Amino acid sequence: MSDAPSRKDLDATVHLPRTEFPMKGNLGQLEPRLLAWWREQDVWKQLLAKNAGREPFVLADGPPYANGHLHAGHALNKVLKDIVVKFRNLSGRPCDFIPGWDTHGLPIEQAVEKRLKEQKLDKRTLSRDALLERCREYALEFVDIQRAEFQRLGVFGTWDEPYRTLDFSYEAQEVRELAAFARRGMLYRRKKPVAWCLQDQTALAEAEVEYAEHTSPSVYVAFDAGPELVDRLSQLKGQRVSFVIWTTTPWTLPANLAIAVNPTFEYVFYRLEDRVLCVAKDLLAKVLAEVKSDELAVKHVQLPTGEVSSPALVDASRILAYATGEDLEHVTYQHPFLERQGRVVLGEHVTLDAGTGLVHTAPGHGQEDYEVGLKYGLDIYNPVRADGRYDDTVGEVLAGRRVFEANPVVLDLLVQRGALLNDRSDTLTHSYPHCWRCHQPVIQAATYQWFIPMDALFHGTQTFRQVVLEQVDKVQWVPSWGQSRIRGMLEGRPDWCISRQRSWGVPIPIAYCDGCDDAVASPEVMERVAAAVEKEGAGVWYRTPVKEFLGEDFTCPRCGKGEFHRETDILDVWFDSACMASAVLEKRQRVPADLFLEGSDQHRGWFHSSLLVSVGTRDVAPYKACLTHGFVVDGQGEKMSKSRGNTVAPDKVIQQYGAEVLRLWVAASDYRNDVRLSDAILKGLSEGYRKIRNTLRYALGNLQDFDPAKDAVAGDALLPLDQWARGRLAQVAARVRQAYEDYEFHLVYATVVDFCANDLSAVYFDILKDRLYTAKQDGPARRGAQTVLHEVLTVLLPLLAPVMSFTSEEAWQHLPGERAKSVFLAGFADVQATMPPELEARYAKLFAVRSAVQGVLEVARRDKRIGASLEARVVLSATGAVREVLEANLAELPGLFIVSQVELAEAPSEAAKALEVSQAFGDGASLSVEVLPAHGQKCPRCWVYSDAVGQGGDVCLKCREALG
Secondary structure, eight states, rough: OOOOHHHHHTTTTOOOOSSSSSSSOHHHHHHHHHHHHHHHTTHHHHHHHHHTTTTOOOOOOOOOOOSSSOHHHHHHHHHHHHHHHHHHHHOOOOOOOOOOBBBOOOOHHHHHHHHHHHOOOOOOGGGHHHHHHHHHHHHHHHHHHHHHHHHTTTOOOOOTSSTTTTTTTHHHHHHHHHHHHHHHHOEEEEEEEEEEETTTTOOOOGGGGGEEEEEOOEEEEEEEEOTHHHOOOOGGTOOOEEEEEEEEEEGGGGGGOOEEEEEEEEEEEEEEEEEEEEEEGGGHHHHHHOOOOGGEEEEEETTEEEEEEEEEEEEGGGGGEEEEEETTTOOOOSSSSSSSSEEEEEEETSSSSSTTTTEETTTSHHHHHHHHHHHHHHHHOOOOTTTTTBBBOOOOOOOBBBBHHHHHHHHHHHHHHBBBOOOOOOOEEEEEEEEEEOBBBBBEEEEEEEEEOOSSEEEETTHHHHHHHHHHHHSOOOOOHHHHHHHHHHHOOOOOOOSSSOOOBBBBOOOOETTTTEEEEEEEHHHHHHHHHHHHTTTTTHHHHHHHHTTTTTTTTTTTTOEEOOOOEEEEEHHHHHTIIIIIIHSSSSSSSSSSEEEEETTTTHHHHHHHHHHHHHHOSSSEEEEEOEEETTTTSSSSOOTTOOOOHHHHHHHHTTTTHHHHHHHSOTTTTTOOOHHHHHHHHHHHHHHHHHHHHHHHHHTTTTOOOOOOOOOOGOOOOHHHHHHHHHHHHHHHHHHHHHHOHHHHHHHHHHHHIIIIIIIIIHHHHHHHHSTTTTTTTHHHHHHHHHHHHHHHHHTTTTTTTTHHHHHTOOOSSSSOOGGGTTTOOOOOOOOOHHHHHHHHHHHHHHHHHHHHHHHHTTTSSOOOGGEEEEEEEEHHHHHHHHHHTTHHHHHHTTOOOOESSSSTTTEEEEEOOHHHHTTTTTTEEEEESSSSSSTTTOOOOTTTTTSSSOOOHHHHHOOO
């Protein structure tokens, strides 16, 4: 009977991986468990305490709106912020993330009105206080809903002390910011055209206007000139002369008070049938093509580059006169269907891009028209009421009609008076402003509003706009094009309309004299209101007699009377959120913040308004850097919308894949562009997640008997391959930390996945298996490998934690030896190792040879010449630099190739295959490989073939040493 050890006995001596870290993430069960554990252990507060006293990093949270459940854009934004927060804290800088919510404004008010209807309650029966309380309850309800949904994503923050724009302290600070503007003379009231939503019956901020395709009438209208024109141009005596304008808004014609011409343009007077038309000379052919195309002929001109066709006048003698725009100033004309005279005015805004070169001017319906109207003392006339219907000043035919519905009626009037020059059915499809909430077309309408002036003198000879633009240039913009984007918006923006005609919001604490309607915009009164709001909330303004804020003895500075009524408009919600820097950062952290991070639409939104408020009250930008990300789109790059059915809800992704995969989606995406999200993308990321998880599991499984305090091997005592792995780890750690610093999160993901899949799994771990499984358990070779595996985990897990928060924490809890309670309390490991250039060069060449040899081994397996690679003996032949490397590392090659023997021959055999390695060794490098069956017998313990098996022992020499 043989005394050879049994297969079972030998198997028991092999150190196979063992770990309780599961192969599958089971994220649906793991994540809620870890969320609860983080709360129980108070990891967030411990993390802030650990870094206390160091230089903080302040990341401001642009408040999401407290209405509805989270969408994919919310997830993208909050996870990006969470990555920044966790990275900064792991780096040792305390970064207290204070989440916030935008809680005032129209959508909440409308949602409450809808609920009231469902409860069969009439909004008009509620007091303002009662309505505000209902709005407050609704907002707080969705704050709680969204808070839970954000936390489910694994987002760290001071969730028990968020900021909300409805907090009394926040509302009070907002009133104080308004007082600061008033104190600086940066607040005025005027009747000016603003974007007006007819459905919601309120003014809109620039950021609340979106553009969409809209089909409008396209009309050319004749306005008959007054008699003084003939005094200036005698050639026109006895002629009926008409100034011709073009418009796509016939509904604004009742408000026409002037026609603008450019003072430098040349205008022609062209006889068309029974009238003479006045248009810009350069646009005559275009206008005739639209209104009377048979007045034109096609003229063919032969040029060196070929024949060119252009329209030409059939009869040029029909041009009766010429005049400059300046010649026409103050000429009167008759309105086409109202008993009103207008006059010609000059305007630099008139161009030759479209139309006739004469611009219909209604100062109550356009910013440029308004500015011209001020210059010429015109009435800022707006005959449209808040609900979009005409008032009684436009005549019986139009009074009471909705403006867009009035377009065909206006066209009827023009036809009846012979003033419509083109076909009434002509239309134009163009980009037109719409309300971002109700998505209905908006109008420009002059109403009394409160404004912050952009071009008022602010500092000496500088305007407010100029000072703001100076601050823009001091900010770091990520990506860099953000600077030119926001500059362009600020350079061209009008004065900021800060008043809104709604109930739910922060009041504008201004009183009006009952006697003369003069406004009392007193900073001192505003400060008194702010003190009351701090105690009782914004509603105190409406329920307190206004004289209590003004003072019983206060009288109107203008007329001396003592009775007043209050302003009922509220502040623009963009002013609300813009006060975050003073209401939150200044009181709880620091201004300026290190970073604002929001979607690219916030160049005209929160970045924009926050900058205006901060510069307007404190002369500085509220942030040092602004980072913007794109929008979430579907897999084909199309905008997500419920109507298209292509939305991807975060809660559905979490149910199917886990929040971890959603976090990986954020990190893997280049957020600077629009970010695609689809099931196929998530499946691909699940594969990336699996590779990382398997890497972590393999490393943990091979540390089951490793105590770093006792078993770790010093760096200089490690085998060369282990030193190379430590060097690669150091390189990866440096690259990942730099990517975090540069906000290049997609490089974090790509670098880690590449390191795990290629450097570790495909190379280092593959080569390491024999040593880890079969070398002497506590020998330096095996302990050295375990030392590196432990270091890989202690370095990699904190680096991964900002992105893969759940998996990093789970793996950290399985790490042997003493460790921080949480991966987030560990901080980034201090990587001592470096990659010596000569070691990197050595293994670059060896791995190039390995890769080439593996291809030949694969062919041998496919051809059934060998089974497993350990059945092979590899015979190499090489010359020059390749041979030198092979000779110097011959003993290491069997392990690198995972074969039983490697031989170096003087010359290749006829069966040897020549391999290409010039990329690693340079031109002229020569390498040939032949795969043959291994010598000896298979070791029953390590499966390596050896002549020593059966000769003095039942296992190979290496296994004898391991068992000895």
